[in-house]
Amino acid sequence: MGTKKLQVWLPLLFAVVMILGMFFGYRLGNKGSSNGFFKTDKHTSLQEALDLIRSRYVDSVNLDSIQSGAIQDMMSELDPHSVYLPPVELKAANEDLAGNFEGIGVQFNIFSDTVNVLYVMPGGPSEKAGLEIGDKLLRVDDSLLTGRGITSEKIRQLIRGRSGSKVILDILRGTQRLKKEVTRGSIPVPSLEAYYMVDATTGYMKLTKFTETSYEEFMPALEQLKKEGMTSLIFDLRGNTGGYMNEAVEMADEFLSGDKLIVYTQGANNPKREYKARRPGLFETGKLVVLVDETSASASEVLAGALQDWDRATIVGRRTFGKGLVQEQYPLSNGAALRLTVARYYTPLGRSIQRPYDHGKKDYMDEVWKRYSNGEMFSADSNKINHGPQYRTPGGKIVYGGGGIMPNEFVALDTATYPARINNIFISGRFESFVYQYYLAHKNILDGYKNAGQYIREFNQLDNMWSQFTTYMAKDSVQASQLNARQQESLRFRLEANLARFRWRTSGYYQVMNNEDVAFRKALELVKK
Secondary structure (H helix, E strand, C coil): CHHHHHHHHHHHHHHHHHHHHHHHHHHHHHHHCCCCCCCCCCCCHHHHHHHHHHHHCCCCCCHHHHHHHHHHHHHHCCCCCCEEECHHHHHHHHHHHHCEEEECCEEEEEECCEEEEEEECCCCHHHHHCCCCCCEEEEECCEECCCCCCCHHHHHHHHCCCCCCEEEEEEEECCEEEEEEEECEEEECCCEEEEEECCCCEEEEEECCECCCHHHHHHHHHHHHHHCCCCEEEEECCCCCCECHHHHHHHHHHHCCCCCEEEEEEECCEEEEEEECCCCCCCCCCEEEEEECCCCCCHHHHHHHHHHHCCCCEEEECCCCCCCEEEEEEECCCCCEEEEEEEEEECCCCCECCCCCCCCHHHHHHHHHHHHHCCCCCCCCCCCCCCCCEEECCCCCEEECCCCCCCCEECCCCCCCCCHHHHHHHHHCHHHHHHHHHHHHCHHHHCCCCCHHHHHHHCCCHHHHHHHHHHHHHCCCCCHHHCCHHHHHHHHHHHHHHHHHHHHHHHHHHHHHHHHCHHHHHHHHHHHC
């Protein structure tokens, strides 16, 4: 009988014990935390300080601002590439790597306190609404765009907006005032700025960053160049500050055969992860030259390092930036985000490309500028990585770790400079204004060329353009006679290239400028050997 009573009461006893345990656990947890159930963490000193400021400080304060400042200070104690992005900066930072933004699809510049349309994206919202190159924007909805107070940033804020929303533009075309209603849309921002055939067998590509759409842009361009007979490629990564590492991995896969290792990442809280070639590539054979410089960083170095380690490409230029850290982005509750370094990346041979940052962020960022003063930009002998081991590729070449990608072939920085007054013409925008006005006056001539290649071969107005430009410069007290022959030649190239930019965008620009580019000519020489 006693056993049966125990069986009846046993479940109730268990329930009472459980409730008492939960109660005491809750009370004990609350002694060290304000966040409640089963929480045993103690407040951090930072949280305690914020609570005291909130409850005791003499004046009202903006705690969001204080917290943002505290986070910024914390991040400054980490590596130079871990950053806190406030909400206002996060949107711009994400747009930069998204490969698109929402707007009306025009490029503009301010000349003589007036907003001029320099480019209308084919098939974009503005072209559909009837806007043309040469239009002047006077008003966006109720906001006036003329006068000294107008800035490029203010204009961008006015014309960008949610896709599908409408904006009324008041424009001046010649002497005619027009109103255009434009429906905003998603505007692509290409990262592949140029690709073309240099000659019958040599292709050229210029990639400025690694965005979400870079590989999507890269593949059809590579296919098109192969269709046109490409057996050698010059891949230009100069000025490419990086972006998404996976985009660089996908591109490397098109150049490397088998299941070759492309890169691996590893960190104190992140186990080793390898990224290998996974499929037959589109350009696994054929000569390949990669152009780099001191501003080529991160994903650019992943790609260049993998191709160099496997002897797949010749790297030409100057030592790269030296950023071998992997960041991941974590959203915060206030709409901001942390871009936190979580691992280092290593090339197939095990090279860490990251240069030292143990002397602080300022010294780290100034290191690139120091290369100018110590002669590294001008001499192959001084273009050395001072720290880090040497490695040997399967083909027997020595490569370096610990401070960027050392090129196989060094090309010195072009020291051709202009007088200060010429530089002022560039900085002030008057150079671009001159080319823009010349383009509008000669648009019918440029429209007659089928492509930039024909323009380069047949354009015969450069002497006339140069004559007009020297007269234009004279208004700023700059005489052509003050320039030496090298400076005059370089300026003529710039005039021709920037004129091509208005007609064929960046592709036309690079097709002209590469003709006087020392590194490009060195690459061309190598693929012809």
